[in-house]
Every structure is written in C-alpha cells, then in structure tokens.
Amino acid sequence: MYPPESEISLPLNQHPPTQLPYVAYSTWVVLTRWADVNDTYKNRQDCFKNYSLSYTDDCRMPESKTRQLRRAYYAAMTYTDAQVGKVLGQLSSEGFGDDTIVVLWGDHGWQLGEHGEWAKFTNFEDGVRVPFLLHVPGVTDAGMKTDALVELIDIYPTLTDLAGLPQPELCPSFSHNISECVEGVSVAPLLKDPTKQWKQAAFSQYPRPNSGIYYLPDHKYVKSKHSEQVMGYTMRTDKWRYTEWLHFNADTAMGNWSDVWGKELYDHTNATVDFNDENMNRAYDRGFEGVLAQLHDQLMEGWRAALPPAYAQTDDVEHATSEFV
Numbered sequence: 001m002y003p004p005e006s007e008i009s010l011p012l013n014q015h016p017p018t019q020l021p022y023v024a025y026s027t028w029v030v031l032t033r034w035a036d037v038n039d040t041y042k043n044r045q046d047c048f049k050n051y052s053l054s055y056t057d058d059c060r061m062p063e064s065k066t067r068q069l070r071r072a073y074y075a076a077m078t079y080t081d082a083q084v085g086k087v088l089g090q091l092s093s094e095g096f097g098d099d100t101i102v103v104l105w106g107d108h109g110w111q112l113g114e115h116g117e118w119a120k121f122t123n124f125e126d127g128v129r130v131p132f133l134l135h136v137p138g139v140t141d142a143g144m145k146t147d148a149l150v151e152l153i154d155i156y157p158t159l160t161d162l163a164g165l166p167q168p169e170l171c172p173s174f175s176h177n178i179s180e181c182v183e184g185v186s187v188a189p190l191l192k193d194p195t196k197q198w199k200q201a202a203f204s205q206y207p208r209p210n211s212g213i214y215y216l217p218d219h220k221y222v223k224s225k226h227s228e229q230v231m232g233y234t235m236r237t238d239k240w241r242y243t244e245w246l247h248f249n250a251d252t253a254m255g256n257w258s259d260v261w262g263k264e265l266y267d268h269t270n271a272t273v274d275f276n277d278e279n280m281n282r283a284y285d286r287g288f289e290g291v292l293a294q295l296h297d298q299l300m301e302g303w304r305a306a307l308p309p310a311y312a313q314t315d316d317v318e319h320a321t322s323e324f325v
Contacts, residue, residue, distance in 0.1 A: 002074055008067040011113040012276045014060065019281040021262025022051050022216045023208050023230055023245045026121035028111075030211065040065055051213045055116070066113045073112055098137045101162055103155055106130040114275050121211035123234035123243045123264070126275040128204040136162055139191050146194035149202045149236065153184030161186035170311070173304070183303050185311050201298060201306040202236045208245065208261075219261050226250035230261050235299045241266045241278065242295040257300060265292060 002008070016025060027048040032038045040062065041047060047059035061069070084104065091097050109127045111117040120127050132150055134140065157168055171181035189196055207228035209221050221229050231248035233255060234241060243264040246255035263283035271277055282288045298305070 001078060002071050005064070005067040005071050008071045008074075010063060010066060010070075011115075012274060013114055013279050014116055015279075016055050016115050016117075017264070017266070017279050017281045019284045021245060021264065021281075022213055022218060023261045024122065024232065024243070024264060025051075025054060025213055026117055026119070026211045027054055027213055028118035028121065028211065030121070031118050037061075037065070037069075049213070049215060051215060051217055054213050060116050061113060061118065069118075070112045073110070100137065101159060102133075102135040103159065104131065104133040105152060105155065107152070115278070119211075121206065123204060123206050123232045124275075124278055125236070125241055125266070125268075126278075127206070128234065129236075134158070134187070134191075136191060144191070144194055146190050146198075147238075148187075148190055148194070148196070148198035149238070150187050150190075150199070151184055151202045153182060154187050155184070157182055157184050157186045158188055161188045170304075185307060189308075189310070196308075198308045199306050200237065201303075203303055203306075204234050204236075206232045206234075207248065208232065224250075231255050233299060234264075235295065236268075237295070237298075239267070239269050240291065240295060241268060242283075242292075242299060244296070244299060263292070265295070 029048040032041055032048075044059065047053050053059050088097070088102065091100055091102075107130065108120040109125070109129050110120055111122065111124065111126045114126050115122075115124060117124065117127070122128075130152065132152070132155075160167055167186065168180065168182045170185070171178060171183050175181055190198065208230040210227050214221060219230075228248055228250045230245050232243055232245045234243040241264070244257075245261040245263070246257060247259035247261065248255050264281050265283040265288060266278040266280070267282060268277050283292060
C-alpha cells in the first residue's frame, strides 16, 4: 500500500527548536525496547544520558531507520482505520447506526522524527495534539469541523449532554476532596455553531525527568521516589503554544512558579499541517516580552479562566449546561 522506504519522506524539521531548554527534550529511550532500534543504539547509550550528545546529528535516528519507522506507523494507522470502519459497519448492520453517538480520539500525539524526537514524551504540538472526531446522528451527518479549542476532558460532559443526562459538576478551585467533578465542558454548542466563541486555551502537561535527559548542565535532579520532579505545563491558544517547566512537588501535586527550569514560546499564527511550526523558541528573544508576560499570567490562571463565555459568566458555573438537548 505504501511506497518503498526510500520514497518515504523525512520530517521537515529534524533538529530541536532554537534555544530549547534542556529539560524540554525527550531522549525517547523507550524505543530501544524494540529490537531493531536497540541494535542501532546498543553501543550508544550515552545518547540517552548526555545532554551534549542527545541533541546532535551523531545521536539522531539514522535516515534509513527513520523512513522505516515512519512507513510502519503509516501502515499501523491504515490498519486501525480499517478496523474502525468494520466496527461502524457492524453498528449500522445491527440497526444501531442511526441512534448511536460515536466519538473517536487518541490519548496523546506521536512524534516521528520531528525535532529529532520520537514517541509522545514532550509538550510539542506533535506530542500533545490529538484527533477528536464526533458523530451525532441527524446532526453531523453532512460533516462539519471547527477551529475551536477543545480538549479530551470535554468528552464526558459532551456525551452526557448529548444523551440528555445530568451534566457533571465543574470542579471548584480546590477539588482535592471532591469525589466527582470535571474540568471539561460540553462541546455540543459547537455542533450548532462551529464558529461560536469558545475556549481561550487548551492545556496539557508532562513530567521530568521521565523520559528526559537526567544529567542537565543548568539544573540538578535529586534522588527521589518520585519520577515527577519537574512538570512542564503547556498551553495552546489560537496563536501561540506556551510552556513553562516548573520544579514540582509530587506530594502536593503543585508546581513552584518561582522555580522555572525553562520556557518555550512558539508562534502558530500561520499553522501548517505537518507540525513544522515549532522550530524557533521565542521565549528568550527580544521583542516578545509582552506576549510572554501575558501568556505567563494566562497559564497561571489555568483552565477555569479559559472556559467559554457561556460557562465562565454564569452565576452557577458548576451546573452550566449547553441546553443542546
């Protein structure tokens, strides 16, 4: 189905972004669990430990192996797509196609050599952006799409809303002792109006030293029972991706905003479809101080401040509904 490996394209951006903080880079050592990749790096374990080597051409996945892995990934996705088609076909043949809501999503992105990265262990767009496909019989039959920012935490309240069930409560500011609450909202209003004003930002996070470079030149990890000593909090707006890597207390699940290990700022004003937008980290460039300050404040305010107007402005935000059904 796919052309020979020699004809499979390489990533457009095989190098890390400019001025990338060391803490942000993933060593993708997980791939060495695969025999063929392990054979490639069996004498180069320093590539996964030494910050001065992890970024380099010498430690990058060889082009031939990169083409092979990308081809295999495409084949796996095609196979998965075929299986989804079989499930949906059976759903229709059993008579449930016209009254079953279907949602298809992925729990994380996947890097295929972009930025010299592999797998999912970063806060790059390629690592955290996922498919979110929703079919509602009689509503989406003709197809529709939206540029609104939505998140996986929106799936549960969306399904309860569309099914006419009670909406789950939004989590209060301090929810440690709350047994049931959500941080997402129903996206059902977007099915009526895909251009509707919606969330101001979408959020993700990933820890370090998990799958990162352990020995850093500018900071030092300590021996700990926790694998989360630093947390990378990332936020995507319509124009920017902004990330801060904070020293993290795993016991309290809190990041320290006064102990920042690194920042990333990427311009998505003219977004592409091949994840070639995050090659220049502007967080340390002159002229971006105002953008950086605004996004820092927005990141600290978190998901509640980014909610759609209909949810953020209600007097009873915990019980706000879309009134779609």
